[in-house]
Amino acid sequence: MSNTLAHQIDYARSQNGTDVYVLKTPTKDVVTCMMAFEGAGTYASYSAQSVVSVFADLLPSGTTTRKKKEVLDVFESLGAKVTISHSGAHLLVTLASQQVYFLEAFELLLEVLTDFVMTQDEFKASWSRIKTMYQHAKEDTRTQALLALRQAMYLKGHPHWLPSTKKSLQEIEAVTKNEVHTFHKNTFSSIGSLVCVVGDVQPKKIMQSLQTLVETLPVRPPFAVPKLHIERTNMTASKEDVVTIKNKFNVDTFVGIPLGITRDDTDFQALQVGVSILGASSSSRLFATLRTKRNLTYGSYATLDSFSTGYPGYLSALAIFPNDVYERGRPILEETIQTFVEKGVRPKELEEHKEELMGKFNISLSTTVGMCSVLFGVLLNGKPVSYIDEYADNISALSSQRLNNVIKKHVDFSLAKTRAAGAITKEGTPV
Template sequence: MRKFNTTLSTLLVVPFAISAFTGCSTSKPKSEKAADGYVSKTNGSFTLQPFKEVNLENGLKIIFIRDVTLPRVSMTLLVKTGSVQEPASQAGLNALTAYLLEQGTQSRDANTIADEFGQMGSNLDISPGADVTTIYSDSLTSTADDLLSLISDVAINPAFKDGELVRMRSQVLAGLKKKIDNPSSFTDEKMDEFLFGDHPYGRDVNGTVEGVKSITKQDIIKQYLTFYRPNNSTLAVVGQFGDDFEKKVSDVFGKWTKRSIPVVNVPAAPSIEKLQVRLYVKKGLQQTQIRMSALGIQRVDPDFLALRLGNEILGGGFASRLNQKVRDDLGLTYSIYSNFDIRKDRGSFDISTFSKNESAGKAFDESLKVVSDYLANGADEKEVSAGRNQLVGQFPRAIETADRLAYNLLVLDFYGIPFDYLTTYNKNVSELTVKKVNDAFKRHVDAQKFKAVIYGNESIIPQFQKYNPEVIKVP
């Protein structure tokens, strides 16, 4: 079992493959479709590697990208379901369902699956998240047919055997119980709980101890049959292949049975009316973890890029204001950063740092001051110009492989964002002004509407008394 980050919020500078890049362009994007159905998108200064979309009768969308640079093929299946679709009383249902996919099919047991991937010199990555679940693997072109057979079997024909369920449940429970031993992970988890409340984003994608214990085999089968459907999925196929392999992929996955996908309504995250501080204290901790979070935005929010640039100035880069003040000038931490965790529903805006127990209160106070000053006075032209250059400068380094193009097309498709986002990225960044950046931050961030979780030794309590904190002792 492997646990991956599939919130998709890491897609800030969109990494993808191109054939050439010459810098920022304001040319109007163009698309050209070849006779074989492959589309080439360009903005004049660079051209995306051609790709093709195929929609099967069962509702599965397949994105093909041919890449001859290496003799390999990769496949990524994105299923549009995650912990958001599971009942709160069965927290961990989707993750357990996902992990069990590779533990046996109708024709292969877990050892056989592992052995066949091993013989190809590959493995299978299954990654359940809050909004989506991904299944990925690759192989040499010479074993592409074997790769197709394995991935399709895992996705379409899981067995969910009793013995594997018992074993996997035990592994998940052990992982959940160990989280308290990692102060940073523990604080992250408690911050999500405090911020999101009953919304599914407030719990670990692997669930809770109580939830995982309650899940039955019938629950898993129902979860799979309900949400792991072709009309709720998108497949990306990348590599060195021809028309014959494209047909094989379509034929094999075309046998997957579609079903009506129910809409799952979830409770909204609670609004924040004032600064709220929650202290978790435990004897023996040598340093204090500090988290501050506010409700953020959905990925489709029109302020997405402006907020990303603004965050680069506040806490996203090494030269950011938070890093310069709290780390460099005051020496209160070795690391501090901020970021927008963007998701399908409203994500979060987070500030994360740590400090010695005796300076925890000051680190928290100074971080709040930096945010307040930033909101009151805004970024200046020099900072915004540097931020634009940073985003554009990172762009070429991120656009390296066809696999990254495929992943980002999957993500954009999931969010319902046109693929032209890729070719207009530099143009849109270049049009971000000081006013646009500052206005966006003021619309979405309020220094007095944060929730904070502090985790340290009991000695930190007096430092936070002025915030009237809720104090929780950790055994």
């Protein structure tokens, strides 16, 4: 069918190995570009995570011919916005621009990424910001509950294990300017890089220009992936534990269940639907039970987490309790999840959430940024672009019987771990 989204997307692999995708949308005068480079997250060693954070904070940087202030001034004069982040296995770069200035802004962005230069003062400023972020994280209830959960589910060496904030602070103290330069050199390669351009463009016309520009990305060997051990799950950690942080008014509480499924599994999309019913919105099981019916929590949600790197991830549920409600709320949080796992979902419940999911999906495709995000996410997850066109039919065809079989097959509540952080004791009473 020529009217499918897949048939509207132009694709080309440049001579240096960069994959480029272009999609024209009805929106006028706006273009969004998203780029991914392997080298962050699980592609970096644990000790390098602070280096990644400092590097991302430094961008957009200066170059050998332009100081950082000049680079920022040019982006501003072009009405272009650059955002840098890192998650999963990639360093992610987003460029939003007016259509008339897009290629000029894109060329400057590539210059910044390939000809990265930083002064000692710029390095120290970024280093200081990341250090401050870690220092604040020591008092952040959600961060500390999440770190405790990851360490309760996984052992060091597993791709989802995370170091303590104390360890991260020790790492940031040791980060040097030279390490940041080395990370840049190892990361920005055309091999494995991805570029998505969506908006008011003429795909055939702009593709040639994009391919010429991305040729400036150097060709380097694929990033060396550190040895990881997905078998290192933590089977000895206690079922429940608390991180006490004084002078807090809420308790962030996570329940995590390690899973053996990956995004490539044919059951993954169905499991996504199930977890959406459990906790994706204010109409989900968790929110309805803990907030709407019992007024025990400020909010409660569930998601499938840490699947973007190709490894099996985990089911994550979060509830935010007032300090004096935690003891009553935690068992109900766990019970709601256990009931979901063991009894599944009702047919009517599934049909109602199908409508909600399709509504959210259609809204996400209604803007240039949203469309680019969907396409970019599908490609990063190793799916064909046809996945977007097939999404609605796949969701519509899902039956409650199949969904419940998927939940029972892949989710084992006996593996659940609960970790909370806030102004409560190990026993759960307010400090």
